[in-house]
Amino acid sequence: MSDDGDPEFHHLPVMVHEIGELFGGVPSGFVLDATLGGGGHAEHLLERWPHLSILGIDRDERALAAAQQRLARFGTRLQVFHTRFDGLDIAMEALHIDALSGALFDLGVSSHQLDVAERGFSYRNDAPLDMRMDQTQPWSAADVVNGYPAEQLAKVLQQYGDERFARRIANAIVAARPIERTSQLAEVVVSAIPAAARRTGGHPAKRTFQAIRIEVNAELDALPTALQSAIDHTRPGGRLAVLSYHSGEDRIVKDVFRTNETGGCECPPELPCVCDAVQTVRLVRGVRRTPTDAEQQGNRRAASARLRVVERIEDSPTKGRR
Numbered sequence: 001m002s003d004d005g006d007p008e009f010h011h012l013p014v015m016v017h018e019i020g021e022l023f024g025g026v027p028s029g030f031v032l033d034a035t036l037g038g039g040g041h042a043e044h045l046l047e048r049w050p051h052l053s054i055l056g057i058d059r060d061e062r063a064l065a066a067a068q069q070r071l072a073r074f075g076t077r078l079q080v081f082h083t084r085f086d087g088l089d090i091a092m093e094a095l096h097i098d099a100l101s102g103a104l105f106d107l108g109v110s111s112h113q114l115d116v117a118e119r120g121f122s123y124r125n126d127a128p129l130d131m132r133m134d135q136t137q138p139w140s141a142a143d144v145v146n147g148y149p150a151e152q153l154a155k156v157l158q159q160y161g162d163e164r165f166a167r168r169i170a171n172a173i174v175a176a177r178p179i180e181r182t183s184q185l186a187e188v189v190v191s192a193i194p195a196a197a198r199r200t201g202g203h204p205a206k207r208t209f210q211a212i213r214i215e216v217n218a219e220l221d222a223l224p225t226a227l228q229s230a231i232d233h234t235r236p237g238g239r240l241a242v243l244s245y246h247s248g249e250d251r252i253v254k255d256v257f258r259t260n261e262t263g264g265c266e267c268p269p270e271l272p273c274v275c276d277a278v279q280t281v282r283l284v285r286g287v288r289r290t291p292t293d294a295e296q297q298g299n300r301r302a303a304s305a306r307l308r309v310v311e312r313i314e315d316s317p318t319k320g321r322r
Helices: 016-022 040-048 061-070 072-077 085-094 111-115 141-147 150-161 166-176 182-192 206-217 219-233 247-262 293-298 300-304
Strands: 029-033 052-058 078-082 100-106 234-244 278-283 306-317
Touching (some): 016 040, 029 040, 040 052, 052 061, 052 085, 052 100, 061 072, 072 078, 078 085, 100 219, 141 150, 141 206, 150 166, 150 206, 166 182, 247 278, 247 306, 293 300
Parallel strands (some): 029 052, 029 100, 052 078
Antiparallel strands (some): 234 306, 278 306
């Protein structure tokens, strides 16, 4: 991989070789990189498969600029657009792209966003509470931490962080307001969790920071629409691959893929389909679902990654098979 581009925009692409294998047999054309980031996955695909181009979108303008610089040698094989991943329709229309040969979604936060303290994503660095992927939006982590009532805050921590001490943490946050910096928030979270529970499962603030980040960026709200749009725009033979890092993300991906595989059919599987359901994808089996142990040891972000892949097919009746 090239080290060209913004030296501060460091990002290790997860399962990059597995992703490369998946897209080798798709039709010629544009593959959507819906979370372009530092351009690691895009670079690998462009280097390996001359028949492919990349439509890269990202809500982080700094990421787009770094990726454009890093991938400039590929010329018009790279097209970029600043938008959240549910803005695919707008991006394709603006860039005059009629259809996709595939799509990749690498969800969650990038290595760069975690490592640059000023972005406020990490409990490991002291910085203003921010966590905005799109820094043009006015809403930040400070608004969530200092503005939500305890009940709403606890719901966010439970839903997006699977945090079993959500109520205790939420009450502690409300009592400690105003909280302006990541180090303050991390200290409040640690103090709210029982000592015995703090000894296992990594940093005690990890789940809280994850949950607040997802809330600030409305990540899960946009995901179903974005996935369905990508499926609709992909030509038969194209593939869609999604890397998720949180159970909530993975459930959404699984549900959208299953709905398109079954056409939403609710007929008993042993009977013919009478609801006119149409299958649009098939699951790609035999794909490694998680990174290797070596990759997980070398990239902490890879440890929780889960990969799901489908292939677009010609629309066909499900015939009750589920």
